[in-house]
Amino acid sequence: MSTFAPEVVTAVCAHMNDDHTEDSLRIVKAFARPEATAAVMSGLDETAGVWTATVDGATEEVRVAWPSGPISERAEIRREVVVLYESACAKLGLEPSAH
Template identity: 65%
Template structure:
């Protein structure tokens, strides 16, 4: 499932403007624990995509949505929140309220 470009652009702007720490937290929890920066660069019905910088350079990180593939714009927020919550659990951090 591919979302409309304006939907993807809005989600990316929100994540990269308002949730930079969450992007990095997700990168740390889902495969790149030494990351120093992470930017959400895309998404589709199957996963979110981040460009991650670490000590050995840049890498792409694709993290599947936890619930299942998604098809609706409203599901994007839900799945990103679940990723954030799962990242907090994996890293032993207290998630903030949503």
């Protein structure tokens, strides 16, 4: 069972998918599926963010662990996503965009 209420998960996913689609793709490419061509955030829990990645025309679920370990507060979600994004950019040799 997730530490976060369903409405929190829904709100975070909606924000990521509406405003940060490229960020999600970078996270998935860096930490799960380098060959992904698209990614949408589909969930999260205390241990990881969950994305649905498109790879070779098919979709699959990937989990990327939070860098700081398990989290329990809503405010920690943003911090962890930002750290994942910045780490993904560094790993991929890309400049992070200004948010």
